[in-house]
Amino acid sequence: MNLFETIHASEHEQVVFCHNKSAGLKAIIAIHNTTLGPALGGLRMWPYATEEEALNDVLRLSRGMTYKAAVAGLNLGGGKSVIIGDPSKDKSEALFRALGRFIESLNGRYITAEDVGIDVNDMEYVFQETDNVVGVHQVHGGSGDPSPFTAYGTLQGIKASLQRKFGDEEVGRYSYAVQGLGHVGYELVKLLRNENAKVFVTDINQESVDRCVELGCEAVSADDIYQVDADVFSPCALGAVVNENTLPQFKFKIICGASNNQLANDECGDELENRGLIYAPDYAVNAGGLMNVSIEFEGYNKERATRMMRTIYYNVSKIFQIADRDGIPSWKAADRMAEERIRAIGQLKLPFMGRAHRFPGRERGNH
Secondary structure (H helix, E strand, O other): OHHHHHHHHHOOEEEEEEEEOOEEEEEEEEEEOOOOOEEOOOOOOOOOOOOOHHHHHHHHHHHHHHHHHHHOOOEEEEEEEEEOOOOOOOHHHHHHHHHHHHHHHHHOEEEOOOOOOOOOOHHHHHHHOOOOOOHHHHHHHHOOOOOOHHHHHHHHHHHHHHHHHHHOHHHHHHOEEEOOOOOOHHHHHHHHHHHHEEEEEOOOOOHHHHHHHOOOEEEOOHHHHOOOOOOEEEEEOOOOOOOOOHHHHHOEEEEOOOOOOOOHHHOOOHHHHHHHEEEEEEHHHHHHHHHHHHHHHHHOOHHHHHHEEEOOOOOHHHHOOOOOOHOOOOOHHHHHHHHHHHHHHHHHOOOOOOOOOOOOOOOOOOO
16 A cells, blocks of 8 residues: 555545554544544544554545534534454553543544444543543533434434425324334434334344334344335444345335445445435434534533434435535435535635644543
8 A cells, every 4th residue: 555645545634653562552543634623533443454454444434524524514524543453352541541642642633532342431541631532421521322312313314305205204104114223223213103103123133123112113134124115214233235235125215324334335326316215325314423522512512412413404405405406316415515515614714733622611530
């Protein structure tokens, strides 16, 4: 891999390689774009097979965060960090505090949060070394579990999609196939059932399925979910579930869910358009978690967070308007919406150059 050519092609501003031998730390921080504000994105810990695999992952994820924040209307850029290691056996206080010091050295250009392989206890160690952390425990002014907000935001995306397809937002009139019943999927199921909607569910965890059945849902197998005769397919677990094998099975009219990277490739997005299916781009729909933690910058307020989730309806609707305006599929319209906002704001100000981002009202631990 030619490192600088790769970074140039992906348009990243900065990539930081973090190493502390005594703590066993090997990590990469990628800052993609700070035109709109400091780069925010989660910390992931994964036993990558190679360092190149870790670099490719952090570059891809940080770029995605730029687009998610831009479409969400937030004054944030995109970033991500990864630790190379096995989260089941390689964690330590020293490891996370060493990373926290690297994050602090970036003077607010990058703000981290919890992601795959990381829990709130790990973030407490990072927080001991830097203020540039969101999603910490509520005792520190954090926002706690973002799942209910992500689910509520997903419901707003569903309403915008219903309006697009059927001309109304009456959730209870339609049927839903929810794939994945983890924290977000389960919260979404509860919201749908509160509207007395017909809901089909599937998950690899039988206990998760059973508790949804208790709410009045109908269980189907993992393979059969793609063939369910429901109005809306809501992927809330795996990526790439809209692919060449599943797409021909669809009887759905709308695809709108909380999982990331739902389209296996751009061609599948084009095919959804050709078949007349409404696709609500995933990173616009699932931005609730990001919106929720962003409020911590000014002091967390749950009511304000709930109100902000409702803007997802507007954002998804605007994506559909851009698709109509430019004669393009919705997946491409979402990218265009993000790029237009970054370009417009970029003409107003220079890129973010390191103003330290501090969090008012937080109780700090001893450094």
